[in-house]
Amino acid sequence: MSRFIESILIPTDGSDGALAGAKRGIALASWTDATLHVLSVVESRISAADLDELERPPLEEKATEAVEEIAELAAKHDDDLVVTTSVREGTPFQSIREYANRREIDVIAMGTKGRTGLDRALLGSVTENVLRTARTPVLAVPPNAVETEIDDAPFARLLLPTDGSDGAAIATEWGIALAARLGSSVHTLYSIDTSPLVDTRERDELLAALEQRGEEAIDAVRERGEEADVSVSGSIVTDSPVVEITSYATDHDVDLIVMGTHGLTGIGQWFLGSVTENVVRQAEVPVFCVPVSAESP
Incomplete structure (x- = not known):
């Protein structure tokens, strides 16, 4: 590479x-x-x-x-x-x-x-x-x-959260490139937070739609991994993204979280997505934060 x-x-x-x-x-x-x-x-x-x-x-x-x-x-x-x-x-x-x-x-x-x-x-x-x-x-x-x-600084296991957004896409490019260079395995995680929903019917309908979107987002990461000869596994979870990302990293001995930052403010400066910001605050492992302005590796 x-x-x-x-x-x-x-x-x-x-x-x-x-x-x-x-x-x-x-x-x-x-x-x-x-x-x-x-x-x-x-x-x-x-x-x-x-x-x-x-x-x-x-x-x-x-x-x-x-x-x-x-x-x-x-x-x-x-x-x-x-x-x-x-x-x-x-x-x-x-x-x-x-x-x-x-x-x-x-x-x-x-x-x-x-x-x-x-x-x-x-x-x-x-x-x-x-x-x-x-x-x-x-x-x-x-x-x-x-x-x-x-x-002893480890880079063997990378966690690559995705939400299918443009920010997640550029983070995927960097995460896969890092894994290919460092010989790492990758797990991608799609989190569905349904806690704001009270109505059971609405919750079930939205959950089905989001699960489909999650499968598509995970498949996109897998395809990119296959192109780079990087092993990628994935899962969909239903809880707060911050809770799921930090818990998964701790429970599975993740060495590095790779995730995107999001969006533009009205004055044209990049701002940090609330999920990314809170993961950085709470994670016990390093977080590789990729802005949407970053060039593809």
Whole structure:
């Protein structure tokens, strides 16, 4: 397969959450022969009062130490990796997005929890804003993944939720391409949430229609898998998508969830679908979020 991921951006603030994202990003770069970019952003909107509370060394030195730590970690794991480091001043999520756009980054890998200028843990608002506005896939990594060594970072079992939408279609392209490159198996999941329906007859009629739609969506993923020689299994479930996706991932030892983000706002910026956002918040495994603006791999 062609080298469909050529560059990966790892933002870092020196926190454990950022380290978790970095480990998965380094592992993915090693698997795909991608170059690594490590970026730390010094917050430019910190008040004078906040600055008095910050410890020394200065923020710029902390940022430099943060990127050097990740660069050294990458070199120890794979000395063939090409790593570029950068420290910038600005609003973190905007600087991350702009760096990714200007350098034509293929994937952003980052932790779901980081720190503010005052070392407060936060889904980190930075990660959430990157997910909402990025035009490339974002590998969102929960903080518990920091305990996994890079050599042991698993990619064997991928979960690919689908709802048959355009967003799910581009996520399918990326999920199958990842599985083909990483040698992973894929399970696709179509969730039907009938909880808002009270009328039994209405519920039964809608359920039948949605099950048919679900079978078609799962078949589409299977067909794409067959074209790429990737094993795909599928199932239809009837509960909240967030509950089903996170529960399936936990119960079946899924290593990575691959799913799409959805739609456009009135001002033309991509926004994060509520299902995807809540899966990222609740999942115990990394989530590879693919915006509908992403190019096919």
